[in-house]
Amino acid sequence: MSLPPLGSLDTLSASPVDPLALLQSGVTFEQPTTAAVNLVVFAVLSVLTAGGLTVAYRWYFKSLIPEGIAILAGVAVVALYINTASLGVVVGQGSVDLFRPGVVFFNVVALGVSTVAAPVGRRIGDTIASQLFSLVGLGEIDAEVSTMVRSVGRVTSVRLPSEIEDMESYDPVTEETKAELASKTLVFPRRLTVEELRSRLVSRLKEDYGVGYVDVDLTAEGGVDYLAVGSRAAGVGATIAPGTVAVAIRADPPNNATSGDQVQVWSTAEPTERLTSGEIRGVAGDVVTLAVDEADAGLLSPTERYRLLTMPAEPQADREFATLLRSVDETMGTVTVEANSMLVGETADTVAAAVLAIRPSGEKLTALPESARQFESGDTIYVLARPDVLRQLEGWATTPAPVSDDEADAEPTEQAEPDSGAPVDLDDSE
Structure with a gap:
C-alpha cells in the first residue's frame, strides 16, 4: 500500500476546524457555531476588561468608575481584537473581505454584545473591589485594623436595609445608587465599638458610592435601624447669597485672579466708567463668572468686553464658614x-x-x-x-416629656374627687 503524498497529509491534518480560526475576523452568521463562540468570547473579554478596570479605578480613586468609561473600555478591547485579527488575515492571506454585509452585521452585533456585557463586568468588579479592599486594608481600613483582621481571621458583616430613605433639605441621591445600596452586605473589622463602626460605615458609603451625607442609626449589636442618604450641593448656586446673582462676562482677568477675589468692573469705552463690584467665582480664558448684586446684573452685557480691577483682600467669614460647612x-x-x-x-x-x-x-x-x-x-x-x-x-x-410619679398619682385623685364631697372608694376591684 502506497503512502499518500506529503501534501495530502497536510490537507488531512488541516481539515478539522482550527480553534484559532474561530476567533478571526470575517465571521458571519452563516456559520452559527463559529458566530456563537466568537460572541461568547467577546462578551467574556468585555466583562474581564470592564471588571479589571473597575478594580483598578476603585483602588486608585476610591470611587466607582463611571459607567461610560467601563463600557468604552469593554467595547474598545473587542474592536481592537477585531482589527488585530483582520490585520493578521491581511498579512497571512494578502486580502480580507471585511465589507461584506454578513461580516459587517456580525461585527456590529459583536460590539453590541460587548456594550451590554461591560456594565456586568463593572458591577462584578466593584463588588470584588469593595469586599477585597475592606479586608486587605487598601484605602478602606487603617493598616493596624487590617493587621488585626488578618491575624484574627474574623470580620463583622453589616447588612443595609432594603429601603434607603432620602434626607430632608438635601439633594436626593440617584435611584441607581440607592438600589445598589439596598440590602447590600458590607464587611468591616471585628471588635469595633458602635461609634467606630458607624464612622467607618459612613466613610465607606461616601468613598465607595459617592454619597455626600449619611444619616444612620446602629443598634448595640451593629445592625442598621435607619439609613438615609443625600448628595452634596454642587456648583456656584449653592454658595450664592440671597440678593446676589452670578453672571458671565468677557474681560481680561487680572494676573493670577482666582475664585474669591473682589474686583471692580470697568467699561472699556471712553470715558471709562466703573459699573459695579463683584466677586470672582470662576475664570475660563477671557470669560469670567462674577457674583454681583442682582440690581447691578442689568448693567453688564454678554457681548461687551470689560476691564477688571482687583481689590485688596478682605476676610470673608461667611464664605469661609460656608466652605468649611460643605466639607464636613x-x-x-x-x-x-x-x-x-x-x-x-x-x-x-x-x-x-x-x-x-x-x-x-x-x-x-x-x-x-x-x-x-x-x-x-x-x-x-x-x-x-x-x-x-x-x-x-x-x-x-x-415628644411629650414623661410624667413624674407624683404627678401621675395626683392626677387621678383630683379627677376622681366628686362635687358632692361624698367619700369615694378608689379601689373598687373587690
Whole structure:
C-alpha cells in the first residue's frame, strides 16, 4: 500500500476546524457555531476588561468608575481584537473581505454584545473591589485594623436595609445608587465599638458610592435601624447669597485672579466708567463668572468686553464658614420646641449639638446664647450637628416629656374627687 503524498497529509491534518480560526475576523452568521463562540468570547473579554478596570479605578480613586468609561473600555478591547485579527488575515492571506454585509452585521452585533456585557463586568468588579479592599486594608481600613483582621481571621458583616430613605433639605441621591445600596452586605473589622463602626460605615458609603451625607442609626449589636442618604450641593448656586446673582462676562482677568477675589468692573469705552463690584467665582480664558448684586446684573452685557480691577483682600467669614460647612458631616438645622416636650428645660450643655442661636416665640433672635440658658416652649433653636443628631433633637422637640410619679398619682385623685364631697372608694376591684 502506497503512502499518500506529503501534501495530502497536510490537507488531512488541516481539515478539522482550527480553534484559532474561530476567533478571526470575517465571521458571519452563516456559520452559527463559529458566530456563537466568537460572541461568547467577546462578551467574556468585555466583562474581564470592564471588571479589571473597575478594580483598578476603585483602588486608585476610591470611587466607582463611571459607567461610560467601563463600557468604552469593554467595547474598545473587542474592536481592537477585531482589527488585530483582520490585520493578521491581511498579512497571512494578502486580502480580507471585511465589507461584506454578513461580516459587517456580525461585527456590529459583536460590539453590541460587548456594550451590554461591560456594565456586568463593572458591577462584578466593584463588588470584588469593595469586599477585597475592606479586608486587605487598601484605602478602606487603617493598616493596624487590617493587621488585626488578618491575624484574627474574623470580620463583622453589616447588612443595609432594603429601603434607603432620602434626607430632608438635601439633594436626593440617584435611584441607581440607592438600589445598589439596598440590602447590600458590607464587611468591616471585628471588635469595633458602635461609634467606630458607624464612622467607618459612613466613610465607606461616601468613598465607595459617592454619597455626600449619611444619616444612620446602629443598634448595640451593629445592625442598621435607619439609613438615609443625600448628595452634596454642587456648583456656584449653592454658595450664592440671597440678593446676589452670578453672571458671565468677557474681560481680561487680572494676573493670577482666582475664585474669591473682589474686583471692580470697568467699561472699556471712553470715558471709562466703573459699573459695579463683584466677586470672582470662576475664570475660563477671557470669560469670567462674577457674583454681583442682582440690581447691578442689568448693567453688564454678554457681548461687551470689560476691564477688571482687583481689590485688596478682605476676610470673608461667611464664605469661609460656608466652605468649611460643605466639607464636613455637620449641617445647620432649626428645631422648634413644642409645649411640654422633652427639650423644655434643657440647655445647650445637655444636647450633643452646637447651639448657634435661639429665637423665642415672637421675640428677636439671640445669637450664641449662654450655655446655661434653658429651652422654653415656642423657642426656635438654630443648631450645628450631624444629621442623625439633628433628627434626634427634632424627635425630642415633639415628644411629650414623661410624667413624674407624683404627678401621675395626683392626677387621678383630683379627677376622681366628686362635687358632692361624698367619700369615694378608689379601689373598687373587690
